[in-house]
Amino acid sequence: MKPLYVIKIGGNVIDNSENLYHFLKDFTALDGYKILVHGGGKIATQISEQLGIEAKLVDGRRITDIETLRVVTMVYAGLINKNIVAQLQRFGTNAIGLTGADGNFIKAVKRPVKTIDYGFVGDLNNSSVNANNISNLMEAGFTPVFCALTHDGDGQMLNTNADTIASALAVALAKHYDTTLIYCFEKKGVLKDINDEDSLIREINPLRYEELKKEHIIHSGMLPKLDNAFTAIACGVKAVVIGKSDELGKLGNNEPFGTRLSKSNIS
Ligand SMILES: Nc1ncnc2c1ncn2[C@@H]1O[C@H](COP(=O)(O)OP(=O)(O)O)[C@@H](O)[C@H]1O
Numbered sequence: 001m002k003p004l005y006v007i008k009i010g011g012n013v014i015d016n017s018e019n020l021y022h023f024l025k026d027f028t029a030l031d032g033y034k035i036l037v038h039g040g041g042k043i044a045t046q047i048s049e050q051l052g053i054e055a056k057l058v059d060g061r062r063i064t065d066i067e068t069l070r071v072v073t074m075v076y077a078g079l080i081n082k083n084i085v086a087q088l089q090r091f092g093t094n095a096i097g098l099t100g101a102d103g104n105f106i107k108a109v110k111r112p113v114k115t116i117d118y119g120f121v122g123d124l125n126n127s128s129v130n131a132n133n134i135s136n137l138m139e140a141g142f143t144p145v146f147c148a149l150t151h152d153g154d155g156q157m158l159n160t161n162a163d164t165i166a167s168a169l170a171v172a173l174a175k176h177y178d179t180t181l182i183y184c185f186e187k188k189g190v191l192k193d194i195n196d197e198d199s200l201i202r203e204i205n206p207l208r209y210e211e212l213k214k215e216h217i218i219h220s221g222m223l224p225k226l227d228n229a230f231t232a233i234a235c236g237v238k239a240v241v242i243g244k245s246d247e248l249g250k251l252g253n254n255e256p257f258g259t260r261l262s263k264s265n266i267s
């Protein structure tokens with residue numbers, strides 16, 4: 001099978017124009033099929049507040065009422081996605097910016113109301129991603145750039161966490177390609193001490209993950225990221241790496257990069 005990289009960047013990278021420039025240049029230099037997934041939660045929060053719409057997040061997930069859905073649609077599919085696509089074009093990557101509604105590539109189910117009503121938030125399942133059509137797009141020479149939006153197939157856009165979209169894309173495409181999932185953010189990877197960039201943990205398996213959670217070494221946004229990452233490994237994705245956006249070039253040079261997840265019990 002041919003190699004494919006599914007790479008996700010979060011809000012802290014997008015928000016810093018120098019980091020974003022560096023990352024997109026290294027992304028372009030990486031050989032093989034590539035899909036970029038971007039978040040932008042931080043920017044959506046800033047713009048919501050400028051518009052007088054209070055941003056509400058529970059366990060890192062945005063409560064998306066109709067006003068918030070309008071904001072995230074403008075910010076994720078418009079402002080951020082088109083800016084990234086234009087920059088990739090400058091570097092020579094023939095990027096095509098997408099939401100899950102475009103080409104019916106990613107269909108989600110509106111999250112059912114339990115104790116919390118998340119509003120227009122979409123959950124993914126194992127038939128959400130149309131891997132054949134995404135593959136056709138890549139084989140035609142385009143590099144898909146997905147934002148954090150999906151649709152329900154019934155005319156409704158839904159807000160879906162970008163880490164989850166990246167994991168679902170990697171799992172669905174692992175049947176067609178030798179797939180590596182990479183989460184890029186502002187730190188070197190999973191750290192033993194969040195304030196010490198030299199405390200990088202090179203490899204984590206599920207057992208070690210449980211220990212690190214109990215010791216509160218891993219917390220907040222890193223928890224859903226690792227949950228998505230271990231799901232991907234369990235579902236056939238060849239490798240998952242969590243690393244710093246401006247070190248992506250190391251991957252192409254076969255240098256050690258970030259924290260690698262493994263199924264095995266050797267850590
Ligand atoms: N052990 C850890 N190592 C690195 N980051 C951690 C750790 N535990 C928690 N974090 C937090 O997780 C955050 C990354 O998650 P998140 O903000 O969701 O990422 P993204 O920028 O991709 O959206 C980091 O900014 C950091 O604050």
Ligand SMILES: CC(=O)N[C@@H](CCC(=O)OP(=O)(O)O)C(=O)O
Pocket residue numbers: 009010011012038039040041042044060061062072121122148159160161162163
């Ligand atoms: C439902 C939900 O929470 N969606 C996320 C989508 C953006 C995202 O995932 O952005 P980062 O990767 O930058 O955090 C949100 O609106 O914040």
